[in-house]
Amino acid sequence: MSAEEERFKLVVVGGGGVGKSALTIQFIQSYFVSDYDPTIEDSYTKICTVDGKETRLDILDTAGQEEFGAMREQYMRSGEGFLLVFALNDRGSYHEVQKFHTQVLRVKDRDDFPIVLVGNKADLEQQRVISREDAQAFASDNGIHYMESSAKNRYNVDESFLELVKIIRRFQEMESTPPAAHHTGKQKSGGCPCVLL
Amino acid sequence: MASPGVNLYNQFQSLREQVDGLNEGIEPQFLQMAMNFEESRKKWLRAGEELVSCKEMLAKAETERGALEVKLKHARNQVDVEIRRRQNAETVYEKLERQLQLIRELLISENNGNSVHLSEEQRSALAFLSAHSQAAQGNLNSSRRLTTIDESASMLSDISYDQTDDSLDWDSSVMKTVRLRKRQKRRSSRKLEVPSQTVKKPRSTGRTSDRMNESIVAKTTITVPVNGGTVEAVSTIETVPYWTRSRKSAWADTTTTDQSETASEAPSTPVSYLPAQLQTPKANRGGKKHHFIPKTVIKSEFCVPCGRRTKFGKIYLRCQDCRVVTHPECRDRCPLPCNPTAVSTPIKNTEVTLADFAPVTSPKIPTLVTYCIKEIEHRGLHEVGLYRLSGHERLVKQLKEKLIRGKTLPPLNKVEDINVITGVLKDFLRNLPEPLLTFHLNKTFMEAAEIQDDGNSLAMVFQTISELPQPNRDTLACLMIHLQKVSQCVDTKMDVTNLARVFGPTLVGHAVADPDPMTILQDTSRQPRVIKRLLSIPASYWSQFASPANTGMDNAHQFDTADHKVSILGPVTTPEHQMMAKTPSSSSLSQRMMQTLSSSTIFGSRSKATTASNRQGNFFSSPQLK
Numbered sequence: 001m002s003a004e005e006e007r008f009k010l011v012v013v014g015g016g017g018v019g020k021s022a023l024t025i026q027f028i029q030s031y032f033v034s035d036y037d038p039t040i041e042d043s044y045t046k047i048c049t050v051d052g053k054e055t056r057l058d059i060l061d062t063a064g065q066e067e068f069g070a071m072r073e074q075y076m077r078s079g080e081g082f083l084l085v086f087a088l089n090d091r092g093s094y095h096e097v098q099k100f101h102t103q104v105l106r107v108k109d110r111d112d113f114p115i116v117l118v119g120n121k122a123d124l125e126q127q128r129v130i131s132r133e134d135a136q137a138f139a140s141d142n143g144i145h146y147m148e149s150s151a152k153n154r155y156n157v158d159e160s161f162l163e164l165v166k167i168i169r170r171f172q173e174m175e176s177t178p179p180a181a182h183h184t185g186k187q188k189s190g191g192c193p194c195v196l197l
Numbered sequence: 198m199a200s201p202g203v204n205l206y207n208q209f210q211s212l213r214e215q216v217d218g219l220n221e222g223i224e225p226q227f228l229q230m231a232m233n234f235e236e237s238r239k240k241w242l243r244a245g246e247e248l249v250s251c252k253e254m255l256a257k258a259e260t261e262r263g264a265l266e267v268k269l270k271h272a273r274n275q276v277d278v279e280i281r282r283r284q285n286a287e288t289v290y291e292k293l294e295r296q297l298q299l300i301r302e303l304l305i306s307e308n309n310g311n312s313v314h315l316s317e318e319q320r321s322a323l324a325f326l327s328a329h330s331q332a333a334q335g336n337l338n339s340s341r342r343l344t345t346i347d348e349s350a351s352m353l354s355d356i357s358y359d360q361t362d363d364s365l366d367w368d369s370s371v372m373k374t375v376r377l378r379k380r381q382k383r384r385s386s387r388k389l390e391v392p393s394q395t396v397k398k399p400r401s402t403g404r405t406s407d408r409m410n411e412s413i414v415a416k417t418t419i420t421v422p423v424n425g426g427t428v429e430a431v432s433t434i435e436t437v438p439y440w441t442r443s444r445k446s447a448w449a450d451t452t453t454t455d456q457s458e459t460a461s462e463a464p465s466t467p468v469s470y471l472p473a474q475l476q477t478p479k480a481n482r483g484g485k486k487h488h489f490i491p492k493t494v495i496k497s498e499f500c501v502p503c504g505r506r507t508k509f510g511k512i513y514l515r516c517q518d519c520r521v522v523t524h525p526e527c528r529d530r531c532p533l534p535c536n537p538t539a540v541s542t543p544i545k546n547t548e549v550t551l552a553d554f555a556p557v558t559s560p561k562i563p564t565l566v567t568y569c570i571k572e573i574e575h576r577g578l579h580e581v582g583l584y585r586l587s588g589h590e591r592l593v594k595q596l597k598e599k600l601i602r603g604k605t606l607p608p609l610n611k612v613e614d615i616n617v618i619t620g621v622l623k624d625f626l627r628n629l630p631e632p633l634l635t636f637h638l639n640k641t642f643m644e645a646a647e648i649q650d651d652g653n654s655l656a657m658v659f660q661t662i663s664e665l666p667q668p669n670r671d672t673l674a675c676l677m678i679h680l681q682k683v684s685q686c687v688d689t690k691m692d693v694t695n696l697a698r699v700f701g702p703t704l705v706g707h708a709v710a711d712p713d714p715m716t717i718l719q720d721t722s723r724q725p726r727v728i729k730r731l732l733s734i735p736a737s738y739w740s741q742f743a744s745p746a747n748t749g750m751d752n753a754h755q756f757d758t759a760d761h762k763v764s765i766l767g768p769v770t771t772p773e774h775q776m777m778a779k780t781p782s783s784s785s786l787s788q789r790m791m792q793t794l795s796s797s798t799i800f801g802s803r804s805k806a807t808t809a810s811n812r813q814g815n816f817f818s819s820p821q822l823k
Contacts, residue, residue, distance in 0.1 A: 016586050017582040064585075067627060070712075095589045
């Protein structure tokens with residue numbers, strides 16, 4: 001991993017119409033799409049530098065509707081990090097995102113996984129129905145990171161993606177630590193000092 | 198001496214001064230005058246030019262006026278022609294009416310004769326009548342058709358119908374027959390004197406006919422006891438905008454062309470249809486009536502019209518068919534029509550097909566679907582992202598459960614989030630054991646939708662639709678009409694493309710129950726195209742498609758029925774019955790006539806070809822023309 005180019009598969013999931021595509025396109029192409037058309041599945045690539053290290057990100061923008069559930073397992077299996085997006089002004093999408101969270105963990109068959117919870121549409125503050133505290137509490141309970149963003153105002157867009165990259169790095173490091181303890185010791189080494197011999 | 202000289206000189210001097218003074222002032226003034234003259238000359242010139250141009254304009258306007266007057270004259274002539282046709286139609290109608298009266302009298306006077314004799318006599322009388330009406334109508338139709346073509350080909354096309362020439366020739370004739378029939382119906386309001394004598398053993402049967410313009414379903418149930426008891430006939434006429442009840446199998450052979458005609462006419466006049474569809478299904482007041490049974494409240498429930506609870510120990514009403522609950526005083530405000538729930542609600546929805554949810558009578562649309570659509574159209578048409586946004590999953594599951602298994606239909610106005618209702622509808626359709634477009638037609642639909650040529654593609658799609666099982670087709674039609682409405686509401690931001698994308702997986706699905714990931718991926722991009730094609734079919738097609746005459750290939754032989762039956766039977770369902778539904782009326786005559794008509798072969802021969810060809814034309818050409 002250290003020798004070749006670092007490459008992560010990020011998946012953007014969340015209910016219908018929460019702004020997954022808007023967020024992704026804002027990140028990739030730096031503009032806000034105002035069209036209103038549901039995504040089936042789009043993928044993007046972007047090379048960016050996180051913590052001084054160049055990383056190639058393959059970002060999969062997915063469909064939010066339950067109808068496309070059949071494709072979900074597939075991308076969930078291949079994803080290395082997930083951006084769970086909901087809209088701060090849509091309670092339904094908040095519930096939806098909790099379901100996605102469970103599903104990711106189930107597919108991955110793990111208790112935790114690199115996931116960032118993103119409350120989008122922060123610009124619509126006056127229409128907000130999900131309080132920061134609620135979302136933060138849910139995130140903390142599940143050990144995931146929570147951010148509020150606005151794809152429209154380009155607020156916390158890059159930050160969400162880059163945060164996810166950092167979390168993935170940390171996670172993968174921890175994963176690879178046990179068999180090869182000091183292989184990739186460049187960053188802060190996870191926190192688990194144990195070495196299995 | 199010197200003084201006169203001086204005087205003279207002075208005089209001369211003053212004169213010179215005056216002359217000088219005069220000379221000084223005059224020249225510029227003259228110049229000015231000359232300039233003024235020049236200016237006015239120019240003005241005159243300009244005025245003259247204007248006059249000429251005005252005259253030209255006047256001439257032009259006059260020619261235009263002349264042309265318009267000619268057009269007006271032609272238009273007046275056309276109107277006159279129309280009026281004359283109408284009068285002709287009326288005379289024909291009156292003639293028919295008289296004949297009908299004659300038959301009635303005949304039947305009444307022959308009451309006591311033996312039945313075989315009577316029926317033969319009746320038959321011959323009817324034969325005469327039918328032959329006449331055929332001839333009359335046939336003539337009318339053909340002459341009209343010709344003149345219509347003439348009109349359309351004349352220079353006056355701008356004041357003729359705004360239809361394409363292709364559709365014109367049979368469109369207009371069809372419209373005329375419709376007008377005729379409406380008229381007949383209106384006029385035949387006299388009560389029928391009925392003989393109490395019976396011809397057949399007790400029999401109860403329903404006849405439905407679908408009137409095209411208002412899409413009225415006329416249903417007559419006639420009971421004729423063997424041993425000459427009182428003859429009971431119950432007729433209801435409902436204005437059900439696009440669905441009509443299917444006839445009982447007993448009537449499969451005796452159906453009237455009323456239905457087949459209606460079916461075939463429908464797509465020809467999409468414009469006139471639109472308002473009717475837009476009202477549906479909200480505006481279908483006076484549809485199928487509820488069948489209330491009084492009960493005592495033990496477990497409190499919500500009254501559907503007023504939303505308040507029923508109180509313990511009090512009497513409340515429950516509809517036997519759709520299980521709607523109401524206070525006795527609210528009964529008139531219950532939503533109509535009554536949508537009967539499935540006879541046996543399936544226990545496990547994973548093992549049952551759509552047909553199990555659908556009522557046994559046409560249109561075979563599951564109650565859940567119509568119920569949800571009604572609510573969505575009621576308050577969801579301004580919601581951004583309708584069908585795109587997801588409702589709370591748990592609420593969706595709960596509501597679906599209630600709708601499928603509950604004894605009563607839960608009041609949907611209590612469901613705050615419209616996305617929960619759309620969720621239920623989508624969830625229901627998606628989780629059917631087989632997609633709405635079925636497994637075996639999946640491939641055909643996809644291929645049909647992918648044909649480049651719009652006409653061919655639509656033709657294939659129509660073909661494939663006709664192969665769908667009836668519940669699937671009815672439900673699909675209902676959904677398409679609904680989705681077209683949604684797509685027309687800009688507030689939802691859900692245009693056809695968006696809806697097609699969202700409904701692709703739900704309605705089209707895959708060709709197998711358990712597709713592999715690659716197939717899913719490939720199919721998912723192809724599914725929206727199918728929905729888009731389906732949505733491009735005009736609503737008039739969908740609404741007529743589910744009307745009983747067209748349902749099922751197995752019913753195809755119904756088109757053999759002759760359309761003159763319409764002219765005879767149409768008026769017999771008298772308008773009074775519209776007003777008083779379920780009023781026992783004495784119209785065993787109509788039944789007898791129908792029996793005669795169905796049993797005699799004399800009648801079934803003529804208009805086979807015309808109906809068939811009409812239908813053919815409508816079936817394919819109309820949507821392609823648009």
